[in-house]
Amino acid sequence: MRLPDATRMRLPVRFLRGRWPAGLERRLARFFWDDPRVILDDSAPPSAFRTAMNAIQVGGTVKVTRADRHPDADALLLDNLDLTDAVVVDIGASDGSTSIDLIRRLPAFRSYVIADLFLTIEVLTARGRDFFYDTEGTCVLVCGPRCVAWPTRSALVRLLYAPLVAAAARRAGDRREVLLLNPTVRSLMATDPRVTHAVHDVFTPWPKPAPDVIKVANVLGPYFSDEAISRALQALLDGLAEGGHLLLVDNGRYTGLEPRAGLYRRTHGRFALVARTSTLPDINSLVEDVRSDELPSAS
Numbered sequence: 045m046r047l048p049d050a051t052r053m054r055l056p057v058r059f060l061r062g063r064w065p066a067g068l069e070r071r072l073a074r075f076f077w078d079d080p081r082v083i084l085d086d087s088a089p090p091s092a093f094r095t096a097m098n099a100i101q102v103g104g105t106v107k108v109t110r111a112d113r114h115p116d117a118d119a120l121l122l123d124n125l126d127l128t129d130a131v132v133v134d135i136g137a138s139d140g141s142t143s144i145d146l147i148r149r150l151p152a153f154r155s156y157v158i159a160d161l162f163l164t165i166e167v168l169t170a171r172g173r174d175f176f177y178d179t180e181g182t183c184v185l186v187c188g189p190r191c192v193a194w195p196t197r198s199a200l201v202r203l204l205y206a207p208l209v210a211a212a213a214r215r216a217g218d219r220r221e222v223l224l225l226n227p228t229v230r231s232l233m234a235t236d237p238r239v240t241h242a243v244h245d246v247f248t249p250w251p252k253p254a255p256d257v258i259k260v261a262n263v264l265g266p267y268f269s270d271e272a273i274s275r276a277l278q279a280l281l282d283g284l285a286e287g288g289h290l291l292l293v294d295n296g297r298y299t300g301l302e303p304r305a306g307l308y309r310r311t312h313g314r315f316a317l318v319a320r321t322s323t324l325p326d327i328n329s330l331v332e333d334v335r336s337d338e339l340p341s342a343s
């Protein structure tokens with residue numbers, strides 16, 4: 045089954061579910077989309093929030109995630125490391141659903157940071173429509189009474205929506221910021237001070253002090269060139285101290301693929317494989333090639 049992804053649509057406009065005659069919706073099911081405005085509802089059920097996140101496409105990547113997505117990958121951490129008192133950083137965590145899964149399985153930990161480059165989005169409501177803007181102020185999504193459209197995904201859609209987007213731009217001061225974290229994650233953060241969130245770019249080393257574990261799931265492989273992935277891996281290596289661990293997870297873009305994960309330990313300024321699922325992440329050879337400038341490589 046394919047995950048919904050507007051990057052694959054020839055014409056990135058969809059009808060909103062529940063706003064059209066049921067018969068039409070049944071017949072043209074693949075042209076219908078769940079209302080992304082669920083992310084504006086603080087009390088949205090976690091699964092509805094996750095579904096709504098499928099519409100958010102920023103920085104050339106998608107926010108698609110699922111609950112219970114990395115059980116085997118997380119087991120690599122739990123089975124091989126003593127995480128008591130560990131500082132864990134989860135980069136590219138989307139709405140934090142998979143972070144919660146791991147947090148619930150951790151025996152004890154000192155802190156867990158749910159990090160992502162795109163943790164917020166700006167929203168403006170004007171004339172019955174909601175306009176969503178990325179961090180650069182570009183309108184990436186328009187939700188009307190009956191349709192949803194992604195203007196940055198097609199020149200034609202951009203042109204069609206240009207008058208609406210231009211009219212909305214005149215009210216830029218009315219934009220509000222929305223945190224793209226699942227309501228369950230937000231309530232956990234409100235009650236457990238060990239769990240926090242941070243904006244972080246995977247291409248930048250994690251600021252000191254170095255965490256014990258960095259988890260990066262479904263961020264690098266699907267979206268970036270090998271050269272960019274190597275740069276990200278270099279930053280990840282530089283963000284860890286000797287003995288620190290990286291958990292890399294790659295579920296592939298489609299369901300039904302066997303998840304691939306590797307747990308690596310920073311040793312002598314490079315990543316050494318500690319444990320793996322039956323299939324390694326596609327980018328394993330890039331992981332093995334990266335070297336730190338701070339330490340000479342092991343001979």
Ligand SMILES: C[S@@+](CC[C@H](N)C(=O)[O-])C[C@H]1O[C@@H](n2cnc3c(N)ncnc32)[C@H](O)[C@@H]1O
Nearest residue numbers: 105107109136137138160161162245246261262
């Ligand atoms: C497909 S989601 C993966 C979510 C979750 N880790 C999982 O496996 O279900 C990819 C996430 O990476 C984030 N992302 C994209 N570029 C990033 C970057 N340069 N630094 C940090 N996060 C980034 C996106 O915002 C998105 O939330």
